[in-house]
Structure formats: structure tokens, C-alpha cells
Amino acid sequence: MYFQQPPVIPIHCKLGDYDSTATTSNGTELAMLSKPIMSERSDIFLGSRDTEFFLPIIPTTFHPIETDFPEMRDSHLYAEHSIFKGLLATVTTYHSNPEQVGPPVKQVLPSIDFLMSPNKIKCSTDVKQHEKLPKCRTNPQRRGQSIHLWEFIRDLLLNPTENSEILRWENRRAGIFRVVKSNAFAQLWGSKKNNKGMNYEKLSRALRHYYKTGILERVDGRLTYKFGQKAYGWEEAWSL
DNA sequence: TCGATCTTTCCTGGTT
DNA sequence: TAACCAGGAAAGATCG
Numbered sequence A: 001m002y003f004q005q006p007p008v009i010p011i012h013c014k015l016g017d018y019d020s021t022a023t024t025s026n027g028t029e030l031a032m033l034s035k036p037i038m039s040e041r042s043d044i045f046l047g048s049r050d051t052e053f054f055l056p057i058i059p060t061t062f063h064p065i066e067t068d069f070p071e072m073r074d075s076h077l078y079a080e081h082s083i084f085k086g087l088l089a090t091v092t093t094y095h096s097n098p099e100q101v102g103p104p105v106k107q108v109l110p111s112i113d114f115l116m117s118p119n120k121i122k123c124s125t126d127v128k129q130h131e132k133l134p135k136c137r138t139n140p141q142r143r144g145q146s147i148h149l150w151e152f153i154r155d156l157l158l159n160p161t162e163n164s165e166i167l168r169w170e171n172r173r174a175g176i177f178r179v180v181k182s183n184a185f186a187q188l189w190g191s192k193k194n195n196k197g198m199n200y201e202k203l204s205r206a207l208r209h210y211y212k213t214g215i216l217e218r219v220d221g222r223l224t225y226k227f228g229q230k231a232y233g234w235e236e237a238w239s240l
Numbered sequence B: 001t002c003g004a005t006c007t008t009t010c011c012t013g014g015t016t
Numbered sequence C: 001t002a003a004c005c006a007g008g009a010a011a012g013a014t015c016g
Helices: A075-079 A149-157 A182-192 A200-213
Strands: A018-023 A029-033 A044-047 A054-056 A087-095 A105-110 A167-171 A176-179 A224-227
Touching (some): A149 A167, A149 A182, A149 A200, A149 A224, A182 A200
Antiparallel strands (some): A018 A029, A029 A054, A176 A224
């Protein structure tokens, strides 16, 4: 069963439940789970057993406070909490006794960089959302390496305070960006992929492959690229 | 196991 | 001359 609409999962995540955090461009904090978390129902837990994912740390006022964990298989209940848009991660919810309750339940969660600030959140009933998503290769052994190159670029651009010396927006609204330091850019990608032999020549070739798929578009100017129609998540949150 | 996808690597030739 | 761009070809890695 696959939930097309990303839910907010009302769990009580605390220090020790996650091994790293990320902050979105709008300041939303996310927690990357390091171990399965049991729900208040003993037969269900959220796990990172075969996939990695982030959970948004929702401000209390937006957190759907409930005394019981929602029924994982009840899409109606999930629809009530479907307030995020923009999906990247896949989450598998396991039942502790598969023979008793069936296969894992897969669902999708919002991108770490595509979350809207709480006051910008809009409810959506668009169940087709997930169809726009590319396949997400998630493997715990490849944590941190499964990201696609264009997603890596997008994430760098969405953290301008840390990465403006490497990548910089040329035209934020149009999705045009420029590589400031090509060597540093290639080394950063190489370190991400554990590939010491990466250089800008190779990296740029990979970028040019994106022209065919529509993830990038050609623009004039050296070291300048533009996100294409197939790229998502780079837009400013308030324009959604 | 196999096909699809996404790089990675190497290459030639052209431009800035 | 160095850095970059364009794109073909093939191989590697990973996934479903």
C-alpha cells in the first residue's frame, strides 16, 4: 500500500532517536532517524531498516496532538494530516509481526529542502503528486551517497550561507545558477561519492547528460546552468 | 538475472 | 595555454 500524500507522522522524536538533523531554507528542523521508533501501538514502528528518511520536527502548534498513534493503514486518518507538499523520501512503516498484520506500509515524506514554513503550508488532496517523482534509490548502506547529482546541486544552492563560494544563484526565479569554484565543486561531489578521481570535466559531463532528460537546460555563459522542467524542489517555497 | 537509470570515464574537437 | 563546452561511446554501480 502506498500513500501518495505525505503525512505528518505524530511521533515523539527526541534527542537520541536521530543521529543528525537538517534545517531547511525556511528554518524547518528535520531529524534523520538512526533507529526504528516504536509507536504507542506495540505492533507498529517507524524504521530506518531499509531506507533513510527525515522526519520534520513540527512546531507543537502544528503537531497533530493525539493520545494514540494513528491507524497506519487508515488513509482517511492520514488525509487529515496531509499538510506537506514536495516529496523525496520514501518511508517504510513496519509492523513488528508481519505474519499478523501484513507487509510493510510504504509512504512518502517531504523533501528536506522543500518543506514550506508552517504558515505557508497548504493542504492538498492531490493524490497524483508522487507520480512526478523520480525513482528514489534508498539503501542504508549507501546513506548519503544515493543522492542524485542535480539534487546535490539543488541542496547546495538552498544553503547559500554555507555554499555561496561554490555555487551561486544567477537568477533565482528562473532557476539559473553558476558554478563559482569548479574544482571545489567537483571535489565536494567527489567526497560525497567517495570518488577522489572526480573533477569538473567529469562532473560537467554528468550535468550535460541532464540536458537530454530535462533536468537541466542549456543557458549562455560559462559555468552557468539552469534547472529544467523535470527538476523540482529548487523553487522558492512561497511561490508554490 | 536482466533491463533501466544514473553516473563515470575517456575521448575528440571546438570556444573563450 | 588553460579552462571550459559539447557530445559520442562505453563501462560501472545500483535498483526494482
